[in-house]
Amino acid sequence: xxxxxxxxxxxxxxxxxxxxxxxxxxxxxxxxxxxxxxxxxxxxxxxxxxxxxxxxxxxxxxxxxxxxxxxxxxxxxxxxxxxxxxxxxxxxxxxxxxxxxxxxxxxxxxxxxxxxxxxxxxxxxxxxxxxxxxxxxxxxxxxxxxxxxxxxxxxxxxxxxxxxxxxxxxxxxxxxxxxxxxxxxxxxxxxxxxxxxxxxxxxxxxxxxxxxxxxxxxxxxxxxxxxxxxxxxxxxxxxxxxxxxxxxxxxxxxxx
Ligand code: ZN
Numbered sequence: 638x639x640x641x642x643x644x645x646x647x648x649x650x651x652x653x654x655x656x657x658x659x660x661x662x663x664x665x666x667x668x669x670x671x672x673x674x675x676x677x678x679x680x681x682x683x684x685x686x687x688x689x690x691x692x693x694x695x696x697x698x699x700x701x702x703x704x705x706x707x708x709x710x711x712x713x714x715x716x717x718x719x720x721x722x723x724x725x726x727x728x729x730x731x732x733x734x735x736x737x738x739x740x741x742x743x744x745x746x747x748x749x750x751x752x753x754x755x756x757x758x759x760x761x762x763x764x765x766x767x768x769x770x771x772x773x774x775x776x777x778x779x780x781x782x783x784x785x786x787x788x789x790x791x792x793x794x795x796x797x798x799x800x801x802x803x804x805x806x807x808x809x810x811x812x813x814x815x816x817x818x819x820x821x822x823x824x825x826x827x828x829x830x831x832x833x834x835x836x837x838x839x840x841x842x843x844x845x846x847x848x849x850x851x852x853x854x855x856x857x858x859x860x861x862x863x864x865x866x867x868x869x870x871x872x873x874x875x876x877x878x879x880x881x882x883x884x885x886x887x888x889x890x891x892x893x
Contacts, residue, residue: 738862742787
């Protein structure tokens with residue numbers, strides 16, 4: 638019985654609207670002046686612990702002049718050419734943030750905005766084709782990193798993938814395990830939603846979902862901080878599920 642219920646609820650939430658992250662990313666980035674160059678690098682160096690810095694040119698040297706730039710350079714210190722993205726960096730490193738689940742979202746936004754302002758293709762309209770390409774790659778990678786780290790559930794799944802590389806995809810695709818407490822909560826919420834007759838009662842259901850998400854957020858944070866990423870896994874699956882339900886409930890609250 639629980640299984641068919643889960644399927645029904647899942648079908649109902651699959652039509653959820655686009656994530657807020659996607660909307661954010663469609664907003665135009667201020668074109669701003671030419672790349673911030675030195676400023677950007679000083680900020681980046683202050684933001685990222687030296688042990689984590691591994692910027693691209695270190696291994697092969699600058700693609701244009703061959704200089705061997707210092708670590709953590711987006712731009713060659715010698716000829717100022719934009720460098721290609723360094724795929725060895727994880728998203729946290731790329732954005733100059735500590736690798737942790739509990740993330741300061743304002744800081745994430747600021748990092749993304751700042752890097753995007755400097756690396757965005759709008760800045761490279763008159764540059765060489767190679768730099769235009771690198772700028773597109775850097776910019777796309779930044780958006781990808783930002784979107785992955787913005788919402789707790791995708792951030793948690795990404796972090797899980799860093800800590801347990803074999804488990805990320807599985808955790809992303811699996812439905813939450815048949816945990817009786819979780820299934821009971823889903824059932825209860827579904828009943829309340831079915832019986833809800835006013836916007837106010839739907840609002841109360843939405844508040845319950847928010848509350849549950851806050852609790853999960855707390856538990857996931859603790860699991861990672863205590864070095865138990867495996868414990869975070871089922872919690873993230875539940876979080877993903879509550880997120881979808883939350884989006885669905887919010888849609889019911891929108892004026893028709
Ligand atoms: Zn160079």
